[in-house]
Amino acid sequence: MSWIIENSLNKFQYFLVNVLKCGPIPKHVGIIMDGNRRYARKINVEKVVGHTMGFDKLSETLEWCKEMGIKEVTVYAFSMENFKRTPEEVADLMDLATEKFKDLLKEENKLMMEGICVRVIGDLSMLRKDLQKLIAKAMLLTKDNTKSFLNIAFAYVSREEITTSVKSVIKGVEDELIDKDDVTDRLISQCLYLNSFPDLLIRTSGEVRLSDFLLWQSSNSIVYFSQVLWPEFSFWDFVVCILHYQKSYYKLDEIKLNSTAGVPQNKRVEKYLSILRENKFKLLETYALNE
Numbered sequence: 180m181s182w183i184i185e186n187s188l189n190k191f192q193y194f195l196v197n198v199l200k201c202g203p204i205p206k207h208v209g210i211i212m213d214g215n216r217r218y219a220r221k222i223n224v225e226k227v228v229g230h231t232m233g234f235d236k237l238s239e240t241l242e243w244c245k246e247m248g249i250k251e252v253t254v255y256a257f258s259m260e261n262f263k264r265t266p267e268e269v270a271d272l273m274d275l276a277t278e279k280f281k282d283l284l285k286e287e288n289k290l291m292m293e294g295i296c297v298r299v300i301g302d303l304s305m306l307r308k309d310l311q312k313l314i315a316k317a318m319l320l321t322k323d324n325t326k327s328f329l330n331i332a333f334a335y336v337s338r339e340e341i342t343t344s345v346k347s348v349i350k351g352v353e354d355e356l357i358d359k360d361d362v363t364d365r366l367i368s369q370c371l372y373l374n375s376f377p378d379l380l381i382r383t384s385g386e387v388r389l390s391d392f393l394l395w396q397s398s399n400s401i402v403y404f405s406q407v408l409w410p411e412f413s414f415w416d417f418v419v420c421i422l423h424y425q426k427s428y429y430k431l432d433e434i435k436l437n438s439t440a441g442v443p444q445n446k447r448v449e450k451y452l453s454i455l456r457e458n459k460f461k462l463l464e465t466y467a468l469n470e
């Protein structure tokens with residue numbers, strides 16, 4: 180299945196989407212897509228088939244998000260913990276990701292027309308070279324798109340992300356590019372792989388944990404735990420998540436009124452952040468040249 184699908188909703192579903200859009204809609208949704216293997220067991224197929232069906236569900240969900248006016252989606256596709264699974268399952272997941280990133284690059288025209296920026300967040304050095312190359316190409320190709328954002332957490336855990344951010348802040352101070360007094364929670368946010376905060380975080384499969392996903396970024400997120408396994412997550416389950424968000428929205432809004440986002444940083448910090456951004460893209464360019 181393609182990453183970008185269109186017109187899969189029926190008339191009644193479109194009508195419902197438009198009714199929901201009269202209320203508050205999250206700008207950014209995070210999703211822990213859990214339950215692929217249990218679903219595979221349930222329908223008596225190989226684990227890898229469950230993961231493939233999980234990918235198809237991601238495509239469908241991205242379309243629902245687009246119709247709902249959600250501009251940013253962050254999904255947990257592969258945790259660093261997942262490297263501890265059997266070598267066969269890890270290889271299957273890497274092969275699946277390789278195939279899907281190849282497909283994504285084939286959809287270049289659609290990606291550019293729809294202004295989708297694809298970001299893969301995680302420690303890419305842990306991945307196979309062929310996968311690094313495809314991911315880097317997708318990120319470089321779409322880096323200037325700003326209409327919507329698809330963030331894919333791959334070889335990711337939040338504690339590693341926060342540690343990496345803190346290390347780059349320490350290095351900035353040691354190299355005298357920034358001052359000790361420049362170190363604030365905002366600077367640490369800006370040095371994370373993802374400096375964007377989901378309004379709504381969804382986890383499927385009935386597990387009530389965050390499993391090291393966006394721990395920093397979800398400090399004010401509304402969280403919804405859905406009982407269904409990811410491959411069977413339906414449009415109606417998605418509507419329930421949005422209704423849960425709308426019910427809880429007024430509390431989130433109060434918290435956001437106290438936010439300091441948007442306050443400019445000083446010139447020294449801005450310069451340091453632009454050096455970090457340049458280094459990140461240089462690394463991606465080297466991955467894009469992998470043999």
Ligand code: FPP
Nearest residue numbers: 212213214215216217218233234256276279
């Ligand atoms: C969790 O279910 C799911 C994963 C570890 C993999 C998720 C991957 C996809 C949906 C494919 C996405 C691919 C790309 C390239 C974006 P689980 O394996 O933990 O299942 P269980 O909880 O039933 O054991």
Ligand code: MG
Nearest residue numbers: 213214215384
């Ligand atoms: Mg699981």
